[in-house]
Amino acid sequence: MQAAENDEASGSRVAEVFRAFLHLGLTSFGGPIAHLGYFRDAFVVRRKWIDEAGYADLVALCQFLPGPASSQVGFSLGVLRGGGLAGGLAAWAGFTLPSAALLIAFAFCAAALDNPVGEGILHGLKLVAVAVVAQALWGMARTLTPDRQRIAIAMGALILASIVGGWLGQVGAIAAGAVAGLFLCRGEASPTSAHPAFPVSRRAGIVALVLFAVLLVAPPVLLAWTGSHVLAFFDAFYRSGALVFGGGHVVLPLLENAVAAPGWVPLQDFLAGYGAAQAVPGPLFTFAAYLGAVSGVVPNGLLGASLALIAIFLPGLLLVYGALPFWDHLRALPRAQAAMRGTNAAVVGILAAAFYDPVLTSAIVQPTDAVFGLGGLLLLVFARMPPWVVVILLAGAGAVM
Template sequence: MTAATKKPGFWAIFSIFLLLGLTSFGGPAAHIGYFRQQFVSKRRWLSDAEFASLLALCQFLPGPASSQLGMAIGLLQHKFRGALAAWLGFTLPSALLMLAFALSLTWWQPGLLSGVLHGLKLVAVAVVAQAIWAMAQSLCNSVRKAVIMLLSAALILWQQAATVQLLLLAGAALAGFLLLRHETASDSRVALVQPLQRRQGLGFAAVFLLLLLGLPLTAQYFAQPMLTLLDIFYRSGALVFGGGHVVLPLLQAELVPAALVNADQFMAGYAAAQAMPGPLFSFAAFVGAVAQTGISPVTAAVLALLAIFLPSLLILCAVLPYWQQISQQSALRSAFAGVGAAVTGLLLATLYSPLASSSILTPLDAAFAVLAFIALQFLRLPPWLLVLAGAVTGILLA
């Protein structure tokens, strides 16, 4: 985006992310694919290098990587109002659906439309495959980068723990620094317009730590269910790496023993969250609504959502001013090149497991996924159209 180009306002950013929140099925890996198509290929708000830099940052930070990436894109476009617009638009559809599901538990009958969900998962396979195809062309355009990508994918398929992902990204940065310096010596610097100053970053870091340390003490002192719920969700958003697929099982270990929700309620909400577009962290709206907190279910749902997403924004704003400066250092561009190749490998591993392995069950499934990829990559059909096609096809296949 050139300096002369007028940047979008709050409602423009909100409307774009609202559409993404309505149509982005498939979890964080698929969300990244949707984001790249929307903001790199279509609107050109970011270059591939800028997108990779932001993605690498969000992969390093705790919390939901795709939501943080959306916040970062909004922040660069319209500062804090842009970050709010991006988060609100992307989260609102799934949060409202999860809230409605929680409020309807008294009469809702088990049995989601499995055929529809199956079709949507096949579309997600195509979306992730397209993202990997595009990212590999720009981020893995040498033998050494391709080797880093493939080794990263193999390691994650072997061991998917969040700590392994962090060690892998750190190792990829080191490998890039040692092996790719001659390849990146002439690369142009990533020139992001910095929306925050360093002192602002320090302020956000202070608030982040204050809440991280203060909420557990407050919840223990006052012993109120709502405070306990807020503490659990804030700590989960602040300390858990790997996004929703990692945090949901960990939340069960805290919420059920604390008697905030029962096991049946949790598993019903867990299943429903897999069917929703947008971020899996919207599961917090469900828990807030069904938890025994003594306040209005709607109010509790809103507070739970804020608690789980707030640390993501705070830590993003705390680190971004320093990340921007570091990313401009020529000595470290090779390290970022290694991280970019490793992130592509992470997406490649995710494409195989859990997306393809849990979605492509028959030859017809494989045929539809290939056709969806062709439609996205070569026919340039919009993702929302494929989402509708996937839902209909899933019903027919079922």
Template sequence: MEVFFTFLKLGMISFGGPIAHIGYFRAEFVGRRGWLSDSQFGQLLAICQFLPGPASSQLGFCIGLLRAGWLGALSAFLAFTLPSALLLIAFAAALPMLSGPMGAAAIHGLKLVACAVVADAVLGMSKTLCPDTPRKTIAFFALAALLSMSSAIVQLIVVVLAALAGVLFLGNISIPGNETKIQISLGPRVGGILLLLFAALLIGLPIFSSPSPTLESVAGVFYRAGALVFGGGHVVLPLLQDSVVATGWMTPDQFLAGYGGAQAIPGPMFAFSAYLGSVLSQGNATWLMAATALIFMFLPGFLLVTGVLPLWRAVSHNPAAGRAIAGVNAAVVGLLGAALYNPIFLSGITVSSDLAIAVVAFGLLAIGRLTPIAVVAWCVVACIARLWF
């Protein structure tokens, strides 16, 4: 219960995205409660940043696992995710009611929030993930490939080729780590089983693909997205867009409105999956569909991190692994840049005043460093005020 209520508090106050979440976690678990040392916290963070998936949620899952075993890990996930998931399910239920001029303006404002937030993410990630010419080159070719032909298969091919390019061309880039031992009861055998389960689900779930959003097909789509996301929650956008918008499961307006609404709530960005599941249900078994999307979005990241924990010491000393992940991270910048253009810019910017509102919103984030809530408020209020001018 201690783990559950500690993470529940964090789930209700942790605004600002994964980087901010990591700051909250360190203050709570290293500074205030002493559950971990700084070195242990740093090594867990390195593992979670090395793997695909939601880094802050994976970190919380690991902290819960170390503190109270599997029950602690599940409690950490549920408590940290529940507030944001419930808010987004409620937003999905309210979306059809926003049909008048003011409602339509508010929804359009949320689409402009997505423009500003993703542009800020591309700028920030390009500085940290593409600091040299080889990585800028990988990002450029990834951007060009995805602008030319965007699909989930192409994205997977780009990620694989970027990892190979990293191994071949990025020199001696090592994976961050340290020698402090993480006290974990899982052995290499359990870790291997979890990694095999991760791979089996990734290969097996597409068998249940369907032209309509059934529980099985939704599970496969969200599992694949969660398994292939490097670089944070914003990067899941193009993967999910190809899976639920390009297939006709939902409209671009529904997708981008939910993404914009997700900027105004605390907790993990991956909770956006609960909103998408609610919309895909079309009023039938809404809670079951939302829970399926949510669970399968987070599941691959949790399987990977718990599978790698017992094996981390050997992996962390392999320079080739560090070069591969550096190449993938560079490609992520190109992937997100492609998503910024299509569907975000093309769907959100329809008139010149849209561009002006989005530019101001970007300035509030990138220069003013205001919270996403302030950006949501600006975009929504500006779009509603435009009705009277």
């Protein structure tokens, strides 16, 4: 009898988690930083699922790990409130599915834009990408490179990512940034506080971390034997999700290298989808669903969208689930904090390289493009317009041009 009541209470909490995050998934515009503000208001201030200090600790953990920070925070809050993994998955589904569905619908309607007005709209969405990435780059540079040491690390990462290119240049820049941070970014350890009691055992955490590593290493090995394109497709999105440090916009160069460079998705469609992703609520990582749907090679359509969506989110969720039982000890280590400062600075350089190529080089083809791109940036930064408003304005301007 008692067990049945406990199961019923657990199921009720999981349903509560899904409803709360579905509402946020339908209304949370503005990107990952804005999402963290929405979460704080919903779950710290109003619902009191977690206190202020515990929430700050959780945000720090998710910023420390690669992956989509706001989705990782939401997943962890679902684990906390829902009593385990089911609650985390309910939170992720509620927050993610609305924007994924909208971007898949956009992918299926893209063929209707194969005319002069449609091409103008798609070009306007490329200009949205210019404005949004420029805003993200400026904001991240101010936060993550506040001193000469980290500016130098960012510049080194920019040069390395530009010269080497591809995922090797990006991963190399992140690794070099971590090493440089150990020597250049030492300082007083960040203050710590009590961590909330997440219902995740150390054994479950270890299993999640091992699974993360296996899925990162095994697909390239199996791919060499089998040549399976489905496996290559999964690996491209999983690896992109596993290597993202610093927020959702940083996934842009990784995905561009993974799907646009080999020709799976034409670059113009890639940038148009990235622009459209700014107009929907929820996490930016759902851009992967669009890419999976429009892929020119199988899997594509709804199957490709589903596989891409799961693959890109899976590494970040495995990492945060595995790290929750061990976070208190790790975050207190000064050397770990120094390495992360260097990594975050390197991310700024990687995003700067991606901002030039492919964003600027493919979107700015005439002087009026530069004017509209700068106008979109000014609307975002100084007029503080929501991104979806800028999307409508620049898409309309593209159609008129």
